[in-house]
Amino acid sequence: MTRTAFVFPGQGSECAGMGRELLARRPQLADTYFRAADDLLGIPLARICRDGSDRDLEDPVVAQPAVFLTSLAALEVLRGEGLEPYAVAGHSLGEYMALVAAGVLEWTDALWLVRLRSELVATVGDRVGSATAAVIGLSRRDLVRLCAESRAATDQVVEVAGDNEPRQTVVSGEAGAVSHLTEAARAAGARVRPLRAGGPFHSSLLREAEAEFTETLIATAFRDPELPLVSSVTGGRIETAAEAVVALRGQLTRPVRWTEAVATLAASGADRYVEVGPGRVLGGLVRRILPDARVHTTRTAAPSVGAVPDAPSDTVV
Incomplete structure (x- = not known):
């Protein structure tokens, strides 16, 4: 029996027009997610994800919500085709999408946290x-x-x-x-x-930002995961809502442990990995961690899962 893990990419996977094909094939996604996100954040994410340039994505305060939304739309398409994950994990920013996929966070709450996180990090970086x-x-x-x-x-x-x-x-x-x-x-x-x-993501320079971010985390509704959820902060499973809060708080200052997270997915029984979101960076990392793994990607908007060829040695943060 195949057990499929969905993995969600972080910043570094963004690219111009990354949501164009998704929105062309599934125009209802524009109203369901993209325009709702525009209203929530005051950023024209629908336009940027469909027609934006690389320059539009230079600011992480824009790029990170855009990657999150494109991943969310790709997840919706996969689920509409009847493909559900056995387990989920996300790399840095992607952990917010993993929490949504596991039923821990509402997507609007997760998007708001992504925006706040990127703003806090950018402020410290400046x-x-x-x-x-x-x-x-x-x-x-x-x-x-x-x-x-x-x-x-x-x-x-x-x-x-x-x-x-x-x-x-x-x-x-x-x-x-x-x-x-x-x-x-x-x-x-x-x-x-x-x-x-x-900004100085995942470093001790962000300790001063932890307090403000923690206040928002505490005010946000978290639920226990509905399926196996692996954290890139600890490399291990998240079992409860409280553990999810602790993981997101620690994510500001603690390093990403992606090799451990993928090993935990494999140890849990996952034998197929689908990168859900823009690009194919994360698929390449999984392939190098687990050379014999079956790795697939939604690429930049494919309506179904396609095989990953030899993936480029790109990086995500």
């Missing part, structure tokens, strides 16, 4: 001058050591912000320290790719 980068080819232990050395050399913060797959790790922090680490990592033989994150 104040401290932040940067984010993906390091490919170094072990986590070596990267932790380089973070410590860069922090000592610059008196600035740089930390491991995410474990995307065994040989790809994201770092986040203040720009000077990230630059120092980038040079050190390249000298050690690693490839480094600067990321356009819009």
Whole structure:
């Protein structure tokens, strides 16, 4: 018996026109989700997801809700075709969609939290001058050591912000320290790719934002999951509404543990993985974590699940 896990992408999967095909094939989605989101957030997400340019998506305060909405619409299409997940997980931002898919959050509440989260992170990023980068080819232990050395050399913060797959790790922090680490990592033989994150996601620099975000979390209605739900914050299962709140609170300052999350999905019995949302970044990560896994994607708007060819080595935060 096939057990399908739905996995939801984070920032980095956005692309121009990512909702165009979905809206063309299922125009009712525009009223059900996109225009309702426009009214809720005051952002023309329907237009941006259908006809927007890459420049429209440079601001994470726009890009993150747009990725969330496109993933939500793709989930609605899959469920309309009778495909339900056995388990769900999401990478960083994608965890909010996983919570919606598992029945923990209403989609409007999750969208509002996504907007607030991105605003808080952007505010801190503007104040401290932040940067984010993906390091490919170094072990986590070596990267932790380089973070410590860069922090000592610059008196600035740089930390491991995410474990995307065994040989790809994201770092986040203040720009000077990230630059120092980038040079050190390249000298050690690693490839480094600067990321356009819009703030120091998953770092201790966001501790001051936790209090404001926690107030909103406490005021939001959470329910116990209706199906197996794996957190990218802990790498383990979320069993209760209270655990979901703790996970989202910790997500601001704690690194993404995507390799562990995928391993937990596999250990739970999942044997097929469907990336639900724009792009195919997450499918590539899953394939590198589980080389023998069956991985599929909705791509940028396909009305049904299609096979992923060799996926590009892109990154998500």
